Amino acid sequence: MQPGETEAPIQGGKGLVALTGATGFIGGVLAEWLVRSGWRVRALVRSLPRARFLHPLGAELIQGDLADSEALHSLLVGVKAVVHCAGAVRGIDFADFARVNVAGTECIAALAARMDPPPLFVALSSLAAREPHLSPYAASKREGEAVLERFSDAMPVTILRPPAVYGPGDREMLPLLLLMMRGIAPVLGSPQARFSMLYVDDLSSAIERCLVAGDVGRGVLALHDGRVGGYTWDAVVEIATRVRGKPIRRLVVPRGLLNALAAISRRWGSLTGTPPMLTPGKVRELTHPDWVCDNTEASRALAWAPQVEFAEGLRRTLAHHRALKRSTRS
Numbered sequence: 583m584q585p586g587e588t589e590a591p592i593q594g595g596k597g598l599v600a601l602t603g604a605t606g607f608i609g610g611v612l613a614e615w616l617v618r619s620g621w622r623v624r625a626l627v628r629s630l631p632r633a634r635f636l637h638p639l640g641a642e643l644i645q646g647d648l649a650d651s652e653a654l655h656s657l658l659v660g661v662k663a664v665v666h667c668a669g670a671v672r673g674i675d676f677a678d679f680a681r682v683n684v685a686g687t688e689c690i691a692a693l694a695a696r697m698d699p700p701p702l703f704v705a706l707s708s709l710a711a712r713e714p715h716l717s718p719y720a721a722s723k724r725e726g727e728a729v730l731e732r733f734s735d736a737m738p739v740t741i742l743r744p745p746a747v748y749g750p751g752d753r754e755m756l757p758l759l760l761l762m763m764r765g766i767a768p769v770l771g772s773p774q775a776r777f778s779m780l781y782v783d784d785l786s787s788a789i790e791r792c793l794v795a796g797d798v799g800r801g802v803l804a805l806h807d808g809r810v811g812g813y814t815w816d817a818v819v820e821i822a823t824r825v826r827g828k829p830i831r832r833l834v835v836p837r838g839l840l841n842a843l844a845a846i847s848r849r850w851g852s853l854t855g856t857p858p859m860l861t862p863g864k865v866r867e868l869t870h871p872d873w874v875c876d877n878t879e880a881s882r883a884l885a886w887a888p889q890v891e892f893a894e895g896l897r898r899t900l901a902h903h904r905a906l907k908r909s910t911r912s
């Protein structure tokens with residue numbers, strides 16, 4: 583269901599939501615989803631030019647980052663709910679991730695908990711938090727959850743753990759999807775590995791359901807696209823083959839090669855000061871054999887049902903990519 587399809591909310595009539603991470607992949611889609619679902623959005627953004635696309639949505643922009651308590655206060659005053667979507671997804675060591683995912687989360691949660699009345703606080707963690715030993719990113723997301731749990735006496739807190747999220751605007755999974763459409767499917771890690779996935783619109787609808795549901799009690803809710811037991815690489819390739827309409831060749835990428843590429847990328851990141859895409863921790867995440875989750879609790883607590891399985895999500899992502907390419911050419 584598209585937001586507003588069965589109901590016609592008065593524009594902004596559901597209330598004011600403070601959103602972090604709106605200039606990112608998930609936050610950008612979510613901002614639009616929330617506005618179309620009848621919420622007013624006030625977004626914390628670090629860069630006003632990057633947030634230009636939020637103007638047509640009527641979103642109010644507060645410039646600042648998660649360490650800026652004045653900006654956070656302006657963000658939070660008078661809001662009904664907070665959706666904390668900002669996060670560091672690239673970095674080299676734990677400190678890189680913890681600055682945002684732990685300390686930044688603590689700053690905004692501490693201020694929100696002191697508001698009168700305190701807002702509902704919905705936070706995007708990650709399924710990676712289930713395996714904190716795998717990488718500094720995973721450890722930081724788990725620690726961020728622990729921080730939030732400390733504030734759950736002072737305000738209602740809902741923590742969501744999405745698996746790999748993809749869709750229009752994503753840059754992490756897109757290269758892999760495009761490669762498959764060229765006929766090559768790199769199989770990263772064990773061919774027997776299983777993983778859940780989630781299309782970004784379904785994540786947005788789950789978050790919106792959180793706002794409507796209010797306090798669903800403590801705990802962490804895992805989300806996936808409705809495919810019980812997740813996907814194997816074989817299943818992904820089979821679906822992509824149908825979408826492509828031509829065969830796709832599997833290319834098993836040995837772990838040793840991934841580790842070598844990660845070492846180079848990490849070194850390059852240290853030298854240039856740019857967060858690397860591939861690190862030894864990312865390789866451990868990518869090659870972990872079990873990223874399957876269970877969304878029964880989330881579906882029950884939020885009265886939420888995902889709509890987009892991988893075949894449809896892939897089609898929509900590719901269509902968006904093609905449209906974007908056409909518009910940048912013209």
Ligand SMILES: NC(=O)c1ccc[n+]([C@@H]2O[C@H](COP(=O)([O-])OP(=O)(O)OC[C@H]3O[C@@H](n4cnc5c(N)ncnc54)[C@H](OP(=O)(O)O)[C@@H]3O)[C@@H](O)[C@H]2O)c1
Binds near residue numbers: 604608632667745
């Ligand atoms: N993508 C996935 O597959 C996935 C899966 C599970 C969970 N998640 C979680 O979902 C959240 C969003 O992920 P994403 O894929 O949308 O990442 P993204 O595209 O990298 O977006 C990250 C957002 O966080 C903002 N941000 C980073 N550091 C900040 C700081 N110090 N202060 C204020 N804002 C800051 C960024 O702002 P700038 O634009 O200024 O950099 C950007 O808006 C993250 O918490 C991530 O851990 C993602």
